[in-house]
Amino acid sequence: MSELLLECQNLSFSYHTPEGEIPVIRNMNFKIYKGEFVSIVGPSGCGKSTLLNLLTGMLSPEEGFVKMSVSGEEKPRFGYMLQQDHLFEWYDIWKNICIGPKINHCLDAECEQYLKELLKRYGLSAFIHKKPSELSGGMRQRAAIIRTLAMKPELLFLDEPFSSLDYQNRLNAANDIGQIIRKENKTAVLVTHDIGEAISLSSRVLVLSKRPTAVKKEFLLPYRDMNLTPLEIRNTKDFGTHFNAIWKELNNS
Numbered sequence: 001m002s003e004l005l006l007e008c009q010n011l012s013f014s015y016h017t018p019e020g021e022i023p024v025i026r027n028m029n030f031k032i033y034k035g036e037f038v039s040i041v042g043p044s045g046c047g048k049s050t051l052l053n054l055l056t057g058m059l060s061p062e063e064g065f066v067k068m069s070v071s072g073e074e075k076p077r078f079g080y081m082l083q084q085d086h087l088f089e090w091y092d093i094w095k096n097i098c099i100g101p102k103i104n105h106c107l108d109a110e111c112e113q114y115l116k117e118l119l120k121r122y123g124l125s126a127f128i129h130k131k132p133s134e135l136s137g138g139m140r141q142r143a144a145i146i147r148t149l150a151m152k153p154e155l156l157f158l159d160e161p162f163s164s165l166d167y168q169n170r171l172n173a174a175n176d177i178g179q180i181i182r183k184e185n186k187t188a189v190l191v192t193h194d195i196g197e198a199i200s201l202s203s204r205v206l207v208l209s210k211r212p213t214a215v216k217k218e219f220l221l222p223y224r225d226m227n228l229t230p231l232e233i234r235n236t237k238d239f240g241t242h243f244n245a246i247w248k249e250l251n252n253s
Contacts, residue, residue, distance in 0.1 A: 002033040005155055005187055006055065010064035013047075013054060014212075023212035024050050028064070030206060030215050032155070032189060037181065037224070039190045039198035042208030043250060048191045051213070052159050055189065056080055068155065078155040079148035085140045085161075087132040087147075093119075094128040097147040104151065111150070118146045122180060137165045141173040145180055156181065156188040162197070171231065174201060178230040195246050199223075199239060200230035207249045217249050 011028035014021045024047040032038055042048050053059040055066055056078065068078065087096050097115055101107035119125045122142050132140055141161065148156060161177065162170040178201045181188050192198050198205050203224035209216040221242060223233045233239060 002035055004031055005034050005068060006032040006189075007067045008055065008064070009067075011051075011054060011061050011066065012063035012212075013050060013059065013061050025054070025061075026212035026214055028214050030218075032187065034154075034187055035185065036204060037178075037188045037190070037202045038204045038206060039192055039202040040206045040208065041192060041195060041198050041246065041250065042213060043210050044193065046208050046211045046213040048193075048208065048213075049159060051208075052157055052189075052191050056157055077151055077153040078157060079151065079153035081144060081148055081156065081158045081161040085132070085144040085164075087140060087143060089132055092129045092131055093124065093135070093143050096132065097143060097150055100147065100151045106151075114152075115146065115150055118149060121183075122146065122176070137169045138173045138176060141165075142176055142180070145177050149180075149184060149186070154187065156186050158188060158190040158192075160192055161190075162194075170197075175230045195243055195250070196234060196239075199242050199246070200233040205246060207246060219246055219249075 008028055008030050011025055012023075013025040014023045016022075028051065040048055040051065050059065054061055057066075087093075088099075097119075098107055098112075101111045116125070119128060124139065124142060124146070127135060127139065132143070135143065144161075162173050165173055174197055190198065190201060199221060202221055204221065205219040206215050207217045207219065208214065219242065223236070228236070
């Protein structure tokens with residue numbers, strides 16, 4: 001069995017307001033193993049982003065726990081991509097992707113070489129001295145994922161990272177980022193409302209119930225070992241079957 005990277009056990013969380021308690025997550029349980037790409041989908045407002053904040057430690061659970069570990073390390077490195085790329089417009093691409101290593105005082109020659117290799121591998125070498133505003137939406141997303149990879153995280157959390165793009169650029173960006181994550185052999189957890197996106201990127205999809213949310217059903221997908229791009233997966237004959245099954249589960253949640 002693959003190495004366990006993240007365990008979520010009996011997780012519960014509520015928001016407390018002057019009007020009273022709002023239960024968001026109740027008795028959530030799942031595990032993430034090394035090499036997986038797991039997508040989380042659920043009804044609008046069910047608490048997907050709150051769950052991601054609990055997984056990353058930005059919020060603390062009221063009950064249960066979230067545990068991340070890599071080969072005995074209690075606090076493995078993880079990367080976080082948000083809905084916007086959050087590239088600094090006053091920096092060029094090179095300075096943007098160096099921010100993490102620079103803040104953590106590890107921007108040495110070896111790190112710089114690693115970043116230059118990533119830029120070359122993913123078609124951005126000619127743009128390292130360009131400002132983010134001079135790049136297309138898809139290129140900005142590639143720069144953002146390289147910035148996330150700069151600290152060599154074991155686990156990536158992706159919170160609707162393509163939602164700001166139009167449909168065509170969203171498809172292309174998801175295709176690019178999915179291939180990068182696979183080639184770099186990273187484990188990823190994606191929160192998305194897009195069923196097609198979840199299927200085309202994932203080895204497993206977790207469907208959440210309405211709030212207070214929990215894992216309602218898990219879908220295992222066959223594409224991870226087929227060496228297909230996300231765009232190619234969308235054209236497979238059983239893509240529609242998986243889409244309809246997940247859509248039905250969501251609408252009955």
